[in-house]
Amino acid sequence: MRMPVEFRIEDILSRDRRAIARAVTALESGDERMHAIRFSVAEHVGHAHVIGVTGPPGGGKSTLVSVLIEALRARSLTVAVIAVDPSSPITGGAVLGDRIRMGAMQSDDGVFIRSLASRGHLGGLSAAAADVIDLFDAAGFDVLIVEAVGSGQSEVEITRYADTRIVICPPGLGDDVQAIKAGILEIADAFVVTKADLPDAARTEEQLKAMLALRTDQSIVPPVMKTVAVSGEGIAQLVDWLCAREHKGTRHLGSPANAARKLLSKLIRADGYARHLGLELIEASPGSATVRMEVQAHHINFNGRCHGGAIFALGDTALGLACNSYGRIATLVDGQISIASAVEGGEWLVAHAFEVSRSRKIGSYRVNITRARNGQYVAGLHGTVYLLDQSLQVEGS
């Protein structure tokens, strides 16, 4: 199967709104284009300032985001917003309401808002959120704001993807202020007392400050700011603080997964046989790699089907990348394949290799080969590798 041509990576990078929106859908649905998008955007991330906004339900997150958008636009910054709303665990349906509360600047092309349903994903985000953040980053938006589902204390997931974490805390939560401290106190870069026009605001601010004084790490004390959405009070101060933050590269750019992606894309480009077969790396992380292949005329055997050797080569390549993903040379000493289904020309195969075990000298890896079209199992490969005491040497990109 050919990849459907409904958006091109160039269009995403040049900020074509329709292409971006469709790519988000592909990421959300987890279809096969997801990998291609991940890889294409990986080189272009690291520009945007990613701001996570979290806090209790109804606390004023969306309203705050809406005034932030206006203030950031007034400083000529482009803004993309990812608003995550919960899906019903029973029907899977959702009413995506955040966006409407962010109503301001509806016709401004410098603002792109996308609603995502959590689709059963816990942790306050959607499973696709990290990928969608990278996508908007690659598309060149200056600031990305992510509103996580307000679910009490469990929304800490945002901390992994944001450069700057804002925890909002409206007045009148009473003892719930105590609840906010669990986990979040240590990760927040700033606290915002929203709805500061309400009577209890000063007390909430005091309580937060008192709790911050108990933080184990007193080297950086996050500021506590107060905002009123209707009057815009406190917003300028918040935006000044945001704009002054040094954020570039603090996100996951140095993450192990990104390092593995970079290393393995170099390795597969340096591999003459992989090039000859037309193999393409579509995902990588430490200990795993996913490679795909379109079955073409030069893969076909005398029987008109895909040659078993080509299938083995596909699986072996994925396996080789997975076991070399730590930067230490590994070499196959034993491998077996079992083939469950014949493959025709024109089909796309995906080989996903992962680590079963790894000791000082020996690693054991498995590869599942499936049809890209429907995920149907085609073949399985198991291999044992020997780990050398040498690091990989790869020429630049």
Added chain:
Amino acid sequence: MSKRPPKVIVTKIGFDGHDRGSRVITACLRDAGMEVIYTPPWQEISTVVKLATEEDADVIGISSLATDHLIIPQLMKALRDAGLDDVKVVVGGIIPAKDEKELINAGVAKVFHPGSSLEDIVNTVRSLAESRTHSEV
């Protein structure tokens, strides 16, 4: 490979502000497992187009009492101009037969009249959403 639930925008353009109907439909589509964005009434056509673009909506449902449906052909044109020819539009409300014909000619996929069953609406929206997602591949 998972398929996403249908993504639907329920909105009102024009001057009429009665949105009880939209609210009922929104709840009903959500309960049928769809992801719904519900907007307040009085939306501008350009806002609906931006919304549909950014959200990659499958279906736009317009509720129209009064004579608001007469500006729907303008919406259809704006959607086409934005390259959103594949987004399905359905209209619900009090629509005279001759206007219905005009709407269908303008590209509206389906018109629901008062008394249409919620089940019928849900099924139609779902199959329109699916036909859009499939035509992409």
